Amino acid sequence: MKRGEVVVEARGLSMHFGGVRAVDQVDFSLWENELRCLIGPNGAGKSTFFKCLTGQLTPTMGDVVIRDVHVAGRESHEIAALGVGVKTQVPNVFDGLSAEENIWIAARRWHAAKRAKTLTAETIERLQLGDIRSDLVGALAHGQRQWVELGMVVAAEPWLVLLDEPAAGMTHEETARTAELIQEINQTAAMIVVEHDMQFIRMISRQVTLFHEGRILMEDTMDAISSDPRAREVYLGHRA
Amino acid sequence: MKIAQDFRGSVIVAILAALFTLIAPSILEFFTIITLTQVIGLAILALSLALVWGYGGILCFGQTAFFGLGAYAYAVAATNIGGSTGAILIAILVAAAFAAILGYFVFYGRVSDVYLAVITLTVALILYSLIRRTSGPEYKIGNALLGGFNGTGAPPINSPGDGAAMLFPEHTFYVAMAALILVYLLCGWVVKTHFGRVCIAIRENETRAELLAYDTRLYKLGIFTLGAAIAGLGGVFFCVGVSRVTPDVFSLSQSALTIIWVIVGGRGTLIGPILATFALYYLTSALGAQQWLNTNLVLGVILIGFVLLVPKGVIPSITDWADGRRERRVSRSRERRMRVRRSRATAGTEAAE
Amino acid sequence: MDLVLSLILQIIYGIANLALISLGLAIIFGMMRVINLAHGEFLMLGGYTVVVATNNGVNLWVAMLILAPLVVGVFGVIVERLLIRWLYGRMVDTLLATWGLSLLCIGLVTSIFGASTTTTISPPLGVVTIGEYTSSGYELFLIGVTVALLIAVYATLKLTKLGLLARGTMQNSDMAAALGVSTSRIYMITFGLGAAVSGLAGGLLAPITGVLPTIGSVYIAKAFITVISGGMAILAGTTTASILLGGVNGIVAFLTGPTIGEVALLLLAIILLRLMPRGITGRFFKKSL
Numbered sequence: 092m093k094r095g096e097v098v099v100e101a102r103g104l105s106m107h108f109g110g111v112r113a114v115d116q117v118d119f120s121l122w123e124n125e126l127r128c129l130i131g132p133n134g135a136g137k138s139t140f141f142k143c144l145t146g147q148l149t150p151t152m153g154d155v156v157i158r159d160v161h162v163a164g165r166e167s168h169e170i171a172a173l174g175v176g177v178k179t180q181v182p183n184v185f186d187g188l189s190a191e192e193n194i195w196i197a198a199r200r201w202h203a204a205k206r207a208k209t210l211t212a213e214t215i216e217r218l219q220l221g222d223i224r225s226d227l228v229g230a231l232a233h234g235q236r237q238w239v240e241l242g243m244v245v246a247a248e249p250w251l252v253l254l255d256e257p258a259a260g261m262t263h264e265e266t267a268r269t270a271e272l273i274q275e276i277n278q279t280a281a282m283i284v285v286e287h288d289m290q291f292i293r294m295i296s297r298q299v300t301l302f303h304e305g306r307i308l309m310e311d312t313m314d315a316i317s318s319d320p321r322a323r324e325v326y327l328g329h330r331a
Numbered sequence: 332m333k334i335a336q337d338f339r340g341s342v343i344v345a346i347l348a349a350l351f352t353l354i355a356p357s358i359l360e361f362f363t364i365i366t367l368t369q370v371i372g373l374a375i376l377a378l379s380l381a382l383v384w385g386y387g388g389i390l391c392f393g394q395t396a397f398f399g400l401g402a403y404a405y406a407v408a409a410t411n412i413g414g415s416t417g418a419i420l421i422a423i424l425v426a427a428a429f430a431a432i433l434g435y436f437v438f439y440g441r442v443s444d445v446y447l448a449v450i451t452l453t454v455a456l457i458l459y460s461l462i463r464r465t466s467g468p469e470y471k472i473g474n475a476l477l478g479g480f481n482g483t484g485a486p487p488i489n490s491p492g493d494g495a496a497m498l499f500p501e502h503t504f505y506v507a508m509a510a511l512i513l514v515y516l517l518c519g520w521v522v523k524t525h526f527g528r529v530c531i532a533i534r535e536n537e538t539r540a541e542l543l544a545y546d547t548r549l550y551k552l553g554i555f556t557l558g559a560a561i562a563g564l565g566g567v568f569f570c571v572g573v574s575r576v577t578p579d580v581f582s583l584s585q586s587a588l589t590i591i592w593v594i595v596g597g598r599g600t601l602i603g604p605i606l607a608t609f610a611l612y613y614l615t616s617a618l619g620a621q622q623w624l625n626t627n628l629v630l631g632v633i634l635i636g637f638v639l640l641v642p643k644g645v646i647p648s649i650t651d652w653a654d655g656r657r658e659r660r661v662s663r664s665r666e667r668r669m670r671v672r673r674s675r676a677t678a679g680t681e682a683a684e
Numbered sequence: 685m686d687l688v689l690s691l692i693l694q695i696i697y698g699i700a701n702l703a704l705i706s707l708g709l710a711i712i713f714g715m716m717r718v719i720n721l722a723h724g725e726f727l728m729l730g731g732y733t734v735v736v737a738t739n740n741g742v743n744l745w746v747a748m749l750i751l752a753p754l755v756v757g758v759f760g761v762i763v764e765r766l767l768i769r770w771l772y773g774r775m776v777d778t779l780l781a782t783w784g785l786s787l788l789c790i791g792l793v794t795s796i797f798g799a800s801t802t803t804t805i806s807p808p809l810g811v812v813t814i815g816e817y818t819s820s821g822y823e824l825f826l827i828g829v830t831v832a833l834l835i836a837v838y839a840t841l842k843l844t845k846l847g848l849l850a851r852g853t854m855q856n857s858d859m860a861a862a863l864g865v866s867t868s869r870i871y872m873i874t875f876g877l878g879a880a881v882s883g884l885a886g887g888l889l890a891p892i893t894g895v896l897p898t899i900g901s902v903y904i905a906k907a908f909i910t911v912i913s914g915g916m917a918i919l920a921g922t923t924t925a926s927i928l929l930g931g932v933n934g935i936v937a938f939l940t941g942p943t944i945g946e947v948a949l950l951l952l953a954i955i956l957l958r959l960m961p962r963g964i965t966g967r968f969f970k971k972s973l
Contacts, residue, residue: 171541171556183538423735436957448779456904625791628788628792631789635945
């Protein structure tokens with residue numbers, strides 16, 4: 092699996108809140124075209140780690156390198172401008188605009204008006220959002236809002252995609268559809284996905300990184316992790 | 332509110348306004364025409380705030396700072412140059428430059444919107460108290476005395492290139508009205524452009540715009556500066572209409588009025604605040620002419636009443652109503668369901684932190 | 685030497701003055717995250733209370749120190765119950781509603797007392813001589829009152845049960861609500877206290893400034909600058925911002941005149957905000973009150 096070059100690398104990354112070490116000396120690598128899931132119990136530090144990658148938090152110590160660019164402490168828009176697509180935990184969409192306008196804003200950032208228009212149409216088709224294209228996003232159901240947000244990520248044609256709990260609050264069918272989408276996005280982009288939902292992770296992932304108390308406990312396939320006693324103890328045990 | 336509204340609507344409004352302009356001098360009294368020029372200046376100010384606040388989501392409580400700077404810059408420049416064409420440009424530039432500098436500090440400092448409101452208001456108030464202190468003969472710029480609380484004379488507008496060819500009040504009215512219509516169309520066009528849509532998107536969700544690789548600070552600075560330039564132009568017509576500019580252009584009550592026009596007319600519309608300006612101007616003039624009901628009292632009640640009861644403002648409320656009750660009821664119950672679901676999801680994610 | 689002493693006294697008075705006119709606003713902002721745009725009118729009402737009371741034969745000290753805070757405090761509680769509490773969590777609407785309240789107060793007072801100054805009360809306590817310079821005894825008294833007021837607020841926050849609850853609410857209103865603290869009641873009391881402090885300040889300043897329905901606008905620019913530069917922490921924010929802004933204002937005003945002094949105040953505040961968008965206490969003294 093680990094082929095090609097490293098596209099995301101964290102070295103000694105730490106994020107402290109007062110006395111709390113939410114992320115503690117994490118070394119992490121993501122390879123080209125990889126799809127990696129970050130898991131861990133509540134408070135394990137995976138979401139904080141994620142926010143350090145996207146520029147929403149400035150790490151206390153350590154560095155993040157995305158394709159040779161040092162990004163720790165950079166603004167979110169600078170990181171996004173490298174070609175990184177981000178979906179946050181809480182749905183971040185433009186509630187007062189239509190689904191189509193949401194996606195157009197994303198596409199237009201990179202392309203001239205004409206290309207942006209076709210790209211928007213393509214994205215809407217790809218995500219099967221045709222029925223809701225002119226609805227206000229604020230009035231859409233939770234799952235649909237998540238997809239509109241995914242649509243914005245896709246429309247920017249990123250080569251690296253970071254998703255924080257993309258299936259949160261979704262029904263079973265919606266989750267399955269999201270898993271398909273993620274597989275599809277992974278055709279053209281390396282991905283990091285933070286998730287809680289074990290079933291969902293089984294649907295999409297090969298390689299999983301398990302966080303525990305701000306550190307990486309282990310990195311392996313989902314099957315290997317679920318059968319590992321340490322992982323059971325810190326994570327799966329909690330679920331039972 | 333969706334962006335993809337009909338630009339034709341704006342054009343129709345503009346044509347109607349142009350027709351009104353042509354017939355106005357023949358149906359209205361001379362003094363009404365002169366007063367109208369002032370009110371047009373105020374309407375341009377309202378329009379600038381409608382753009383900055385209603386579309387850009389920037390809570391600028393001190394839009395009058397740029398309006399007043401435009402007025403003073405025009406008066407001073409026109410007095411010195413002896414002609415109005417260059418002075419109008421200078422007024423616009425001064426207002427825009429001041430906003431660009433102030434905007435750099437607040438947007439690049441990532442000051443939150445409530446702070447921004449208070450800071451801009453404070454800037455207007457400080458300008459007010461500063462300019463009031465300039466009553467001595469030593470406070471002059473070129474030939475123009477600033478005149479402290481009495482203010483300074485604002486020369487009339489003349490034909491371009493001929494400083495001696497002063498326009499008649501009717502013609503000044505035509506020019507002012509043309510400016511209002513053009514700025515209205517300009518704003519209508521701007522909010523349809525890529526730049527304008529990004530500004531609206533930032534108003535809706537700044538984090539998302541950042542994550543889509545837009546430098547939101549730059550866009551906010553852009554629309555803020557554009558709004559200030561427009562406000563500066565409004566200041567020009569206002570002071571030409573009055574023939575004078577006094578520190579009151581920066582006053583707290585002028586700032587309050589500007590906010591009230593936009594609140595009453597509605598955020599997210601351009602025509603609403605313009606109409607509200609005309610309506611409230613005549614209301615406050617009528618109130619000023621009588622003794623038993625204080626103007627501030629009425630304005631206070633209007634402001635509180637709109638915030639509590641009609642928070643969207645008149646025009647958006649009418650549009651909503653026209654969109655049909657049934658549809659609204661459906662979407663509301665849908666929204667309510669969504670809110671419950673969303674709050675559950677948020678509660679879940681917060682627990683995850 | 686006397687000049688230096690007199691100058692220092694002037695600067696200290698400037699600082700105390702800033703703290704005095706800002707404290708009520710800071711209390712409401714620090715505890716409730718509400719910026720009260722009617723703050724200037726609370727001060728104005730304090731001034732009118734003193735004028736009306738003394739005109740009716742009430743002792744000046746009683747009017748300033750007891751009646752002004754009492755009347756405006758009660759007014760604050762009424763305003764909170766009738767208006768503010770419907771808008772919690774809607775910061776922008778709260779700003780707008782308090783602005784409406786400000787206009788309403790100006791309109792009411794103008795309707796009742798007329799648009800011009802009713803009466804002026806001359807500042808008591810005469811003058812104090814420092815060598816060849818004189819200083820107003822009343823200004824010295826105001827410095828003392830400001831210090832006492834800051835200590836009283838500190839003691840209230842630190843020592844009383846109300847203060848403990850208030851600090852809890854300040855830190856995390858959701859948590860406080862979950863623990864069964866009635867945040868609604870705390871907010872009501874806070875707003876009332878903030879209003880009372882503003883009323884006291886307005887009453888104390890009335891002998892110096894006189895009273896006018898629109899006098900609020902004289903105060904609010906400075907009060908806003910001080911509170912926003914200071915940040916969320918009520919005491920540490922108000923004190924540090926007052927010292928910094930009042931100090932710079934005083935020195936620049938001494939060197940060049942009051943106009944430039946005021947410009948310096950504004951410029952310093954804007955630069956401070958560029959460096960510390962959440963105020964001085966957003967960066968330093970984070971844990972302070």
